[in-house]
Amino acid sequence: MTTAIALSPASSTLFSAALPSPVASSLESYIQTVNRFPMLTPERETELARRLRDDEDIAAARELVMSHLRVVVSIARGYLGYGLPQADLIQEGNIGLMKAVKRFDPERGVRLVSFAVHWIRAEMHEYILKNWRIVKVATTKAQRKLFFNLRSMKKGHGTLGPAEVDSMARTLGVRNEDVVEMETRMGGHDVALEPVGDDEDSFGPITYLADPGASPAQQVEQAQTAKLRETGLADALASLDPRSRRIIDARWLQEENGATLHDLANEFGVSAERIRQIEQKAMQKIRAALKDEA
Numbered sequence: 001m002t003t004a005i006a007l008s009p010a011s012s013t014l015f016s017a018a019l020p021s022p023v024a025s026s027l028e029s030y031i032q033t034v035n036r037f038p039m040l041t042p043e044r045e046t047e048l049a050r051r052l053r054d055d056e057d058i059a060a061a062r063e064l065v066m067s068h069l070r071v072v073v074s075i076a077r078g079y080l081g082y083g084l085p086q087a088d089l090i091q092e093g094n095i096g097l098m099k100a101v102k103r104f105d106p107e108r109g110v111r112l113v114s115f116a117v118h119w120i121r122a123e124m125h126e127y128i129l130k131n132w133r134i135v136k137v138a139t140t141k142a143q144r145k146l147f148f149n150l151r152s153m154k155k156g157h158g159t160l161g162p163a164e165v166d167s168m169a170r171t172l173g174v175r176n177e178d179v180v181e182m183e184t185r186m187g188g189h190d191v192a193l194e195p196v197g198d199d200e201d202s203f204g205p206i207t208y209l210a211d212p213g214a215s216p217a218q219q220v221e222q223a224q225t226a227k228l229r230e231t232g233l234a235d236a237l238a239s240l241d242p243r244s245r246r247i248i249d250a251r252w253l254q255e256e257n258g259a260t261l262h263d264l265a266n267e268f269g270v271s272a273e274r275i276r277q278i279e280q281k282a283m284q285k286i287r288a289a290l291k292d293e294a
Contacts, residue, residue: 027087034069042111049106064101064112065094071113072097075120082128089124096123146174146182236289243268244282251279 040048040063048064051057072093079089100116169176237245250259261272261279268275 027090030087030090031073034066034073037066037069040064040067040112045112046106049104049112052101052104053106061101064104065098068097068101068113068116069094071116072120075117076124079124079128084128084131088127088131092123092127093120096120099123146172146178232290233286236286239289240282240285244278244285247275247279248282248286 045064048057048060051060052064072090076086076089076093080086096119097116100119101112103119104112104115165176165179168179172179237248240248247264250264252258259267261275264275265272
């Protein structure tokens with residue numbers, strides 16, 4: 001079982017203190033610095049990991065991290081094709097490395113570098129997915145798998161052919177449609193909603209997007225129409241005889257479930273068919289009245 005080291009807030013601060021930052025200095029200088037840190041022998045690595053696990057030795061943790069910073073730089077180079085700053089990728093990868101060091105169990109017989117690769121890549125993947133596009137291109141596990149494999153498996157910059165799509169889908173265990181959809185997402189780009197610049201001829205999507213709300217003139221027209229219909233309905237109901245008006249009100253104008261034909265048949269002492277006939281005749285009269293109002 002992997003043993004996770006739960007460090008206190010103060011220890012967590014010390015854990016990352018004095019580590020070189022790719023953002024604070026030039027990237028080239030940072031890479032030269034981390035490459036000077038010596039790699040650890042298996043014996044030294046085990047000793048440091050045990051000190052961290054048993055005693056929460058922050059000095060041991062720092063040495064473990066600093067000796068593997070070059071690994072983060074190497075992994076970050078593999079993600080330069082996404083157009084994001086290498087320094088930011090390295091910074092995120094360093095977070096993954098520190099998480100791996102906290103969780104590393106020296107008794108499992110696995111070197112820290114092998115264990116840490118997963119954590120380093122996970123942090124870089126999360127950073128890329130959050131920052132590569134304004135709109136996320138991958139949210140599910142299957143989409144993430146496609147996102148990070150499609151670019152490396154694709155030959156050239158052209159659109160995938162049917163044979164390539166089929167081959168990738170079989171290799172990655174996804175549907176052909178998923179491969180095509182992800183290629184389309186990755187081939188898109190962010191577009192400014194509003195026009196950029198002061199050019200009078202420039203325009204953006206907001207120029208031709210329809211407004212879901214009605215214009216002021218339409219709102220006035222709709223209000224007048226609704227008022228006329230309400231008035232017309234009231235006049236139409238007033239023109240009905242009391243029994244017809246009661247039937248229409250009970251059947252159609254109740255907020256909750258209206259009365260059934262049988263309910264009204266029992267109320268007026270007639271058959272349900274007679275109630276239906278009265279209702280039908282009353283509805284015809286109401287429609288005619290509303291038509292005249294229009």
